[in-house]
Amino acid sequence: MTPQVSDNRVPRRRSAVPAIGWMAAAAAPLVFMALFFVYPVLTVVADGLGGLVEVLGRSAIRGVLWFTLWQAAASTALTLAVGIPAAAMLARLKPRTRRIVRAVITVPFVLPTVVVAGAFNATFDRFGLDSGALSLHHTVWAILAAHVFFNYAVVVRTVGSWWAGLDGRNADAAAVLGATPARAFAHVTWPLLRPAVAAAAAVTFLFSFTSFGVILILGGPARATVETEIYRYAITRLDFATASALALCQLVAVAALVVLAGVAERRRAVARRAPGRTAPRRRRGVIVPNAVVAVLLLGVPIGSLVERAFATGDGYGLANFAALGERVQMLPATALAALWHSLGFAALAMAIATVVGVLASIVVVGGRTRAAMAERGSAWLRRVLDAGMTLPLGVSAVTVGLGMLLALDTPPFDFRTVWWIIPVAHALVGMPFVVRTLVPTLRSIDDRLREAAAVLGSSPLRTRREVDVPIASRAVAVGAAFAFAVSLGEFGATAFLPRRPDTLTAPLALFRLLGTPGETLQGQAMALAVVLMAATALSVLVIEGLRRTDESLF
């Protein structure tokens, strides 16, 4: 997986035609990103700059910033505490079992945030934790629990895969020399694990910091983070200046976090493992308690959700699912229609994200592997794209939604109320996944393969078809499936776009249903959540089926 260093390669001559194709390939993602991402986000930045100092001066805002930070830190600490032992378990499983376990624990990570919130509501309801002394309803504990549920997979997968790749003989040697298991861990294993733990912690912190749906639903009005405040100021108070200033804060904070995460990532890449590894030995003492924790942590909310979905007044049945086809007054369309919309949008978002993401990846990778033969003029283009394509990762969906709301409402870019703005927004949120899976794969293709093909007389086009395409297609499929899953559950950006009967998405419908008391509506909410969960879980299983390596996605 090390990027190929190819700067000293002999330049090859290129005709003018590929150069034009090259520019076209770069232009499509550039225009798309400029119009639907850069322009809206810059609008937010411009609107936010003016009031930034004043907004930061308000004590309530500082309180919100503080809560955002500490809940993210607490979520990260708790997730690490639960996840690292589980990573030890994952590392000790047989490869085939590891694959299955990894796929299963990844499901919560891609579940739509509104579904996770629904699952926790169901759990509180099922176990009587929604009122009384032990009430978790609208508490910070509910938020933290949901964040652990969500990010468990991040820690377990990142650290676990890394751990499995460590040379177990080091710890064995320490044991032979008389070290206790604790000492061997502290002095041998832990220093080697640290880069992976740091990377996982950074990602968990980032996700908890920008968490939106979970906090909105589980936290209630009193638990506000920067994300939920952006929403409140923009949508409830119609105070776009404050919302933009907050989004700007968020942007800066997240950018700083992404840089930090990048540093951790690079260190991890440096500390790459040696070949000829021996995985840590399997120990029942590690596997059993962690399996119990995993089943409780992941199984109870999902189990409660499913149980509530099938529960009818007097037993179990499909009544709640049947009710999805009947329109309730608080939704502009039936929940079933919302599901169809979501599936359609997800397919479209996937197509957009894949086309734009693939073109962008090709241009980005071209910058590395063919740097020498590229025209000087297009080098900046690659750098811009390289940075630009990963930017949406660092910009929260809420900021994207706010930007579209603010920027795309005047001709000629009056797109706020057209239906396709929703799949476009979803594609923006999903595209980094395509780029992030595809770019490393393209970079990992040994240039010597291409050269061999060229030496054997194949044209550049043929080389691409015979070498690049087969290797990259699997990565494209993984990225596409991710974009699909992301769109299916997207809530943050969509929440800012008008909900019309023909564009109501399933997560928005679920949000409305969850917010309204009454048994019938809650039953319908649970049923809708289960269907959404099944659809996203299916995409994850497809992804896991397609992935070949232990590589971490995060």
Add this chain to the structure above:
Amino acid sequence: MTTHRVRRSYRIAVAAAATMLLVAACGGDDDLPETDFPAPTPETDEPASAAPATTTTEPSIEGTTVTLITHDSFNLSDGTLEEFTAQTGVTVELLEVGDAGTLVAEAILTKDAPLGDVLFGIDNTFLQRGLDAGIFERYESPALADVPEDLQIDRRHRVTPVDYGDVCVNYWKDAVPWEPVTLDELTFPEFADQLVVQHPETSSPGLAFLLATIAAFGDGWEQFWTDLRANGVTVTAGWEDAYYGEFVAGGGDRSMVVSYASSPPAEVIFADPPTDVAPTGVITESCYRQIEFAGILTGTDNEAGARALIDFMLSETWQNDVPLNMFVYPVIESATLPPEFVEHTAVPPHPLMLDPAEVEANRDAWTERWVEIVLR
């Protein structure tokens, strides 16, 4: 789902007394606030768009659909909207958008491509925000002739009054140490962790109650809410989560809730098993007057149908139906109040009310301050 939606206030008086009640609400016969909003322009007294009485029978609207966007608490008897369809040939498509505050914000955000043709459920606390945003078309319904002038706050007839009521703190009689009668008691240790209120930015009863405390305490309102917070007040986004989620009536564990003066009769009317005594009471000193309006949304593509619906809202069919469905008073003087509605309702002797202009000028600052005091 809970089958009834209790809302709004109630008075023993009949609709004909509405004018007098409003006067009482404001503390004097002679200084009835020109609830008329500020900035009267030359067009103020111009008659609004002509509204021939034949609107409802206009043949051209037959077979069309009018989308009515409203709040979560909207409710009518089965058949009421169907009667409108029978009379006019116009079908009503209902869309409940959220709480009253959310409804107004959403209507403003979607102004260029409105979600519906008619909006029902904007009240005097949120009204000016909607008027300022220009989301309503002017229309003076001929049926307004039967509505007291004082309820017609918007003299330019961009909105039409449809019902009114009082927002008050309710308590569950069996769950309180004694039946409170003043706002101050809410801060007593005996009532710790007992009150649930709604967020004034998203919920109209929540805003009405905040305004009630401002009307009652003046500058002391901030201290009152500081004390309420110390005493464990909890906040929900909307009325339904408060009444049916946190309050004892819905299985919650809080004995006091911001609701309506007419919630107790609703508890009686929907009681199972039947009862003659309301399980809840009202702190009449906490009551704030609310008037609810409907308006035609600019950009509607069925203006004739929308006008017909506004006219229908002031018909006896609609007006007689609202007391037991939304627990509010009808605005037309010829409406009849159901006896059970009259019988079980507490009467606030002096409902609180602030000058709408003052509300508009300060609402955003007040709610922001309230968020700081209560939630942060």
